[in-house]
Amino acid sequence: MSASAAEYLARQLPGRHPDLPENTAGTLRLDLRDGARTDHWYLTIDHQEVRVDRLAEEADLVVRADREVFDRIAAGRLNPAAALLRNDLTAQGNLRLLLTLRRLFPGPPEARHPREVARAGGRVGTR
Amino acid sequence: MKQELVNIRAGNAFALSDGQGDMEADPCAPIGLFSFDTRFLSRWVLTLNGERLHALSRDELAYFETRFVLVPGAASHYVDADVSVIRHRSINDSFNERITVLNHSAEPAEFTVRMDIGSDFADTAEILRPEPRQPAVVADAVHQQLRICYQRGRFTRESVVSSTAPAEVDQRGMTFRIRVAPDGTWHTDLHVAMIIRGAEGRDLRSSLESHRQHVHQVMPEDLARWFDHAPQLIAERETLMSAYRQALTDLASLRYMPLSYTERVPVGGLPWAMALYGRDALVTCLETLPFTPELTPATLRLLALLQGGQLDDYHDEEPGKILAELRYGESAAFGEQPTAFYYGAADTTPLFVILLDEYERWTGDVELVRQLRHPARMALDWLDEYGDPYGDGYLRYQPRNTVNGLANQTWRNSPEAIVDRHAVAPPYPRATCELQGYAYDAKIRGARLAREFWGDPGYADRLEAEAARLRERFDRDFWLPHRGYYALAITPDGEPVDALTSHLGHLLWSGIVEPERADALAAHLSGPELFSGWGVRTYATGQRPYNPVGAHLGAVWPSDNALVAAGLRRYGYDAEAAQVAAGILAVAETLGGSVPEVIAGFPREITKYPVQLPEAGRPQSWASGGLLMLLATMLGLRPCGENLLANPYVPDGYGRIELLDVPGRWGRADAYGRDRTTGRRVRVGGAAGQRRTVG
Numbered sequence: 042m043s044a045s046a047a048e049y050l051a052r053q054l055p056g057r058h059p060d061l062p063e064n065t066a067g068t069l070r071l072d073l074r075d076g077a078r079t080d081h082w083y084l085t086i087d088h089q090e091v092r093v094d095r096l097a098e099e100a101d102l103v104v105r106a107d108r109e110v111f112d113r114i115a116a117g118r119l120n121p122a123a124a125l126l127r128n129d130l131t132a133q134g135n136l137r138l139l140l141t142l143r144r145l146f147p148g149p150p151e152a153r154h155p156r157e158v159a160r161a162g163g164r165v166g167t168r
Numbered sequence: 169m170k171q172e173l174v175n176i177r178a179g180n181a182f183a184l185s186d187g188q189g190d191m192e193a194d195p196c197a198p199i200g201l202f203s204f205d206t207r208f209l210s211r212w213v214l215t216l217n218g219e220r221l222h223a224l225s226r227d228e229l230a231y232f233e234t235r236f237v238l239v240p241g242a243a244s245h246y247v248d249a250d251v252s253v254i255r256h257r258s259i260n261d262s263f264n265e266r267i268t269v270l271n272h273s274a275e276p277a278e279f280t281v282r283m284d285i286g287s288d289f290a291d292t293a294e295i296l297r298p299e300p301r302q303p304a305v306v307a308d309a310v311h312q313q314l315r316i317c318y319q320r321g322r323f324t325r326e327s328v329v330s331s332t333a334p335a336e337v338d339q340r341g342m343t344f345r346i347r348v349a350p351d352g353t354w355h356t357d358l359h360v361a362m363i364i365r366g367a368e369g370r371d372l373r374s375s376l377e378s379h380r381q382h383v384h385q386v387m388p389e390d391l392a393r394w395f396d397h398a399p400q401l402i403a404e405r406e407t408l409m410s411a412y413r414q415a416l417t418d419l420a421s422l423r424y425m426p427l428s429y430t431e432r433v434p435v436g437g438l439p440w441a442m443a444l445y446g447r448d449a450l451v452t453c454l455e456t457l458p459f460t461p462e463l464t465p466a467t468l469r470l471l472a473l474l475q476g477g478q479l480d481d482y483h484d485e486e487p488g489k490i491l492a493e494l495r496y497g498e499s500a501a502f503g504e505q506p507t508a509f510y511y512g513a514a515d516t517t518p519l520f521v522i523l524l525d526e527y528e529r530w531t532g533d534v535e536l537v538r539q540l541r542h543p544a545r546m547a548l549d550w551l552d553e554y555g556d557p558y559g560d561g562y563l564r565y566q567p568r569n570t571v572n573g574l575a576n577q578t579w580r581n582s583p584e585a586i587v588d589r590h591a592v593a594p595p596y597p598r599a600t601c602e603l604q605g606y607a608y609d610a611k612i613r614g615a616r617l618a619r620e621f622w623g624d625p626g627y628a629d630r631l632e633a634e635a636a637r638l639r640e641r642f643d644r645d646f647w648l649p650h651r652g653y654y655a656l657a658i659t660p661d662g663e664p665v666d667a668l669t670s671h672l673g674h675l676l677w678s679g680i681v682e683p684e685r686a687d688a689l690a691a692h693l694s695g696p697e698l699f700s701g702w703g704v705r706t707y708a709t710g711q712r713p714y715n716p717v718g719a720h721l722g723a724v725w726p727s728d729n730a731l732v733a734a735g736l737r738r739y740g741y742d743a744e745a746a747q748v749a750a751g752i753l754a755v756a757e758t759l760g761g762s763v764p765e766v767i768a769g770f771p772r773e774i775t776k777y778p779v780q781l782p783e784a785g786r787p788q789s790w791a792s793g794g795l796l797m798l799l800a801t802m803l804g805l806r807p808c809g810e811n812l813l814a815n816p817y818v819p820d821g822y823g824r825i826e827l828l829d830v831p832g833r834w835g836r837a838d839a840y841g842r843d844r845t846t847g848r849r850v851r852v853g854g855a856a857g858q859r860r861t862v863g
Contacts, residue, residue: 062543127321140428141473152478153481155486155554155568
C-alpha cells in the first residue's frame with residue numbers, strides 16, 4: 042500500500058501543488074540515510090511548482106533522517122514535525138520550510154472526510 | 169490547593185513553586201520548572217542545617233524574576249533568627265537562582281546548605297499521573313554539576329544544574345558546608361540549563377553570563393519597549409490604571425517564540441496552557457488591536473504556516489483548517505496525544521479571517537492582507553468544504569479522533585458544555601450558534617478583502633450572497649420565539665438545543681443578529697439569569713445543568729464577556745455594555761494582580777467578592793487581553809476610514825479616562841471619556857448635571 046519515499050519523491054511529488062501559497066519559495070535537501078549510504082533529493086519550491094532533482098547542493102533547509110523515517114512520512118504515517126521533536130529527523134536552516142514539507146506529503150490513507158463521518162450518522166465510529 | 173503558588177515565566181518556560189520557593193511535584197498543579205511542555209525540575213527544595221525555611225517576604229521584581237527572604241523554621245514560631253537566606257531567581261531560556269546566606273550573629277557560623285534536586289521529565293499532559301521514568305543521573309564533582317538526562321530512542325531531554333561555589337554533588341542534589349563570618353554573607357549561583365537535544369537552530373544551553381545579561385538588560389528593555397509602544401492610560405480611578413498595567417505585563421510575559429519561527433506569539437497562559445492555542449491567540453489579538461497590534465501579524469503568519477494540509481482523523485485535520493493546539497512534549501512527539509499539531513477546533517478558521525480583516529481596518533497593513541491571500545482563501549473554502557458536513561450551510565463539528573480528541577471543538581471545550589436546558593447533549597455533528605455568527609462574519613469580511621485587496625469582486629459577491637443566506641436561515645432555524653433568544657445549537661435534524669447562554673453576546677458581536685431581535689438578547693444578557701453582577705455567565709441560572717462552578721455551565725469568563733460587551737455596543741446597548749465592562753473590571757480591581765481566566769457564577773450580591781475557581785488559569789492571554797478590549801469598548805474605539813473614532817460610554821464611578829497614543833493607520837491618536845455621574849455630583853437640585861461625553 043505504501044510507496045517508498047524514493048518512489049514518492051520521484052513520481053508523485055514533482056509538479057504543481059495548488060494547495061501551497063504562491064509566495065512560498067525555497068530549496069530543501071532531503072538526506073535519506075540507508076546504512077553507510079546517503080541519498081540526496083533536492084526540492085525547489087516556487088510559485089506552487091515543486092521540482093525534484095538528485096543533487097547534493099546547499100539548500101535553505103537540509104533535512105536528515107533514516108530512509109525508513111522518510112518512508113513513514115511518505116506513507117502518511119509520520120508527521121515530519123513530530124519526527125523532529127523525537128529527534129528521528131534533524132533539520133538545519135529555515136525551519137519554516139519543514140512546515141511546507143509537511144504539506145507536500147500525504148495524510149494517513151484511512152483518513153475520512155467530515156462528510157463521510159457525518160453521513161455514517163450517530164456517534165463517531167471507532168478507529 | 170494547599171497554599172499560594174508563585175511563578176516566574178518567560179515565553180513557554182516557567183517555574184511554579186510554593187511561597188518559599190521550593191518546588192515539589194504535585195498532581196494538582198504543574199509545579200516545577202518547565203520549558204517546551206517538559207518538566208525539567210520536579211524537585212528543588214532548599215534546607216539549612218536540615219531544616220526547611222519559611223518566607224518573611226517576597227519581592228516579585230518582574231514577571232521573570234522573584235526574590236524570597238527566608239528564615240529557618242516553621243511560620244508559627246517566633247522569628248529570632250541569627251541567619252537568613254535570600255533566594256533570587258530568574259528565568260529565560262534557562263533558570264538561575266542565587267542563594268545568599270547571611271549570618272547576623274557576632275560569631276562565625278557553620279551551616280549545611282542543601283538543595284535537593286530531581287527531575288521526572290513529565291509532559292505537561294500528564295501532571296496528574298506522571299509516567300515513572302528512569303533518568304540517568306551523573307553527579308560530576310569536578311565541574312560541580314548535576315546532570316539528569318532522560319532518553320527514549322533518540323528523544324533526549326536533559327537538566328544540567330551547576331554551581332559557582334564549591335559543592336558536594338550527589339545523585340539527589342548538592343550540599344554546601346560553609347562557614348560564614350560574623351555579619352558576613354555567602355552565596356552561590358545555581359544555573360539550570362534545559363536541554364532539548366537535536367532541535368537544532370536553537371541552543372537552549374545559555375551560559376550563566378548570558379542569562380544574567382538577558383534577564384537584567386534585554387528583558388527589562390524589552391518590557392519597557394512594550395509599554396512604550398502601548399497607549400498610555402490616564403484615569404482618575406487608580407485601580408483601573410493598575411489593572412491596565414497588569415494586563416499589559418501579563419501579555420508581555422505570555423509571548424513565546426516557536427521553534428520554527430522568528431517572532432513572538434501569545435501562549436494560552438499559566439499554568440496549564442503555556443503553549444500555542446489557535447483560539448486563545450486569535451481572540452487575544454482581536455482584543456488587543458488598539459493596544460498592541462504587533463501581536464497580530466506574527467500570529468496570523470504563524471497560523472498560516474501551520475494551516476491544515478490534509479485529512480487526518482487522529483489530528484482532526486482538514487485542508488485549510490486553522491490550528492487548535494501545538495505542543496512539544498514527549499506525548500506529542502510520540503503521538504500519544506494528538507497535540508504535535510491538533511486541529512480540533514471549528515472556530516479558529518473563521519476567526520483567522522475575521523482577525524485578518526479587523527487588523528487591516530486598524531492598521532492599514534495591506535501588504536499582510538495580500539501576503540495571506542492564499543491561506544485566507546483556503547480558510548474560507550474550508551468553511552464550505554469541510555466545516556459544513558451536511559452541505560446545508562451550517563458550520564458543524566464532530567471529532568474524528570474519539571480517543572483523545574476534543575468532544576467540543578469550540579471555546580466551550582469541556583465534554584459536557586453543550587447541553588440543552590434539561591442537560592441533554594445533542595448528537596454529532598453539532599452546530600453551535602456562535603460558530604454560525606463567526607462564519608457569517610468571516611464571509612462578510614472575506615468579501616471585503618476580496619473586493620478591496622485581492623481584485624476578486626466575483627468571489628466577494630458569492631461570499632456576500634452566502635452570508636445573506638446563512639443569516640436568513642440562522643434566524644429561521646435557531647430563533648426560539650416562545651423564549652425570545654437564539655438556541656445554543658441545533659441537532660443534525662435541525663432540532664434546537666434550547667439553552668440560554670452568553671453566546672447571545674457573540675452573536676451580537678458577529679453581526680448575524682436581525683436588529684429586531686436585539687432588544688430581547690440584550691435584556692437576557694443583562695437580566696439576572698445571565699448577569700451575575702460580575703459578568704455574564706456562560707450558562708444561565710434556572711436551567712438544570714446550571715452550576716456556578718462549572719467552567720462552561722455557569723462560570724464567568726472575562727474573555728467571553730469582552731466579546732459580549734463589544735456585541736452589545738455594536739447593536740447600541742451602551743448601558744448594558746458598560747454594566748458588563750464595569751463588572752469584569754471590578755473583578756480585576758477587587759482581586760488585584762492578573763485577572764483569572766474564569767470566576768464562579770455566584771451572584772455578586774451574595775458573595776460580595778469574586779469567587780475563584782482552583783483550576784482557573786492566571787494569568788491568561790485572552791483574559792488579560794479581555795480587560796483591554798473592555799476598556800476599548802467603554803471608549804467606543806473604532807477605526808473609521810483613516811481615523812480613530814471614539815464614542816465613549818463610561819460606567820458610573822469611573823470619572824475621566826484618557827487613552828493616549830492609540831496606534832493605528834492614523835499614526836497615533838488620543839481618546840477621552842467621562843462617566844455620567846461625576847460631573848453631576850457637584851450640584852444637586854441646581855441646573856441639570858453635565859451629561860457629556862467627550863469623543
